[in-house]
Amino acid sequence: MTSKNASKDLTSSQPVQPTSRVRSRVTLAQIELMQQVARMHNITAAGREIGISGSLAARQIAALERALGVRLFQRTTRSIRLTEAGERVLEWASQTLEGFTALEDSMTTMTQTPRGMIRLAVNYYAAGTYLPRVLSEFCATYPEIKLSVITTDELIDLVTDTIDVAVHSGRIPDSSMVGIRVRSVHRVLCASPEYLRRKGTPKNLSDLNAHDCLVHSSNEPTNWFFRHGDNTVGITVRSRLEANNHNVLVEFARYGLGIARLGRNTVREDLKSGRLIQLLPDYACVYPSGELPNVWILYPNRKLLYRTRVLVDFLSEKLSALTEYPPGE
Structure with missing residues (x-):
């Protein structure tokens, strides 16, 4: 595929569909890296997120651009953003990764051995008190699941920040999220x-x-x-x-x-x-409504990967059992 032909494909109204020659030169790791760079606006940080050096991440992005014959990112000294072609490729890349993740999850379900990465957001209090004990038990029970934990007291956008599960204390969550109320907070x-x-x-x-x-x-x-x-x-x-x-x-x-x-x-x-x-x-x-705050387990939608469903069920059981000390103690 020449650069001219690649550009023509990317500006058409049809989704990007790399040719067989390009497919042989594009890897899932490169696609995942591109998605991370687009989300974080930083190649070094994106590389660190998936466990590689900044220099290797830059080489992989350059290799992906050569394979596709287009520039994916517009770089300046202060920022990095997707080009128009990059936006088209990102749409295809996201669909490709979602399809591969669904296939991987299907295979995992067949073997009954949950594995893979889960991005978990938790509040500072939970991260510093009861959650390490709970997650230690979870990791011992499911050794092939890897957790990436983000700490924040804010109710973040799970879709935009690509968070699989959040443990949140506070107001009733946005109706677009799926939430399990664990218990009230006094x-x-x-x-x-x-x-x-x-x-x-x-x-x-x-x-x-x-x-x-x-x-x-x-x-x-x-x-x-x-x-x-x-x-x-x-x-x-x-x-x-x-x-x-x-x-x-x-x-x-x-x-x-x-x-x-x-x-x-x-x-x-x-x-x-x-x-x-x-x-x-x-x-x-x-709260103004007269309601107490609650502890919630949140996730973006009801269609959960097997490994995520395992974590949600585990957290729901363990956090519901935590003691809420009565006022007199």
Whole structure:
């Protein structure tokens, strides 16, 4: 195939269909690498993601461009983006990889031995506390499944970020996702003894207006809601410090910087030791709807690969069994 003919094929209205000569020179590894580069906009980072060096990744992309006879990426000193031809090839590449993954999964199901890579997104608290124990058991049970774990407190776009499964704590997820609710999360208002000596102890919700509050920057940063009996009440809080990580908010509270709303399990030992003091225990920390936050297992759609379905079922069973400590403990 000459460069001229290749360009003609790529600008037609039909999907890209490489000739037999090109097929013999294009590998699945190159196609996967191209998809990663298009997603990450960085050849070195994409190579690292699939386990090769940046220089080898650059050579593989160049080899793929030679095989197809077109330039796939427009490169500058600061960015890399798909060319028009690259966009057409990426569409074909994505379909090719999806087909191969489906075939691989079908073969795996026949042998009853799940294998392959799963990209798992988890929040910081889960990653630093209970999840390592759960995943250790999973990896021992399914040694041929490899996990790539991404930590974030944000509810990310599973499709755009090519995430297979997410463990998320917070609001009910977007309706476009498939979610399994594992359990509810009970939060408490708390502050350090040092802060309360300095600022006083709030006796009711209105007293919070005069206090420094430690807020999650993407989760109710200005208004907090509480349920008392059948009533839900919202108040505007004065943010002293904000962070996008609940573990950071715990440290802020421990060092006397203000009042925080934190998961009861997260601060259980702090409350037990007196390092933090629970405030206004008769008020449940809720969302504007009056609902408690929940722990969710999320995935992009109901058509799961065998290995992903194995992980979802395992997480659902193990996380549902985790203890939620009662208020009195």
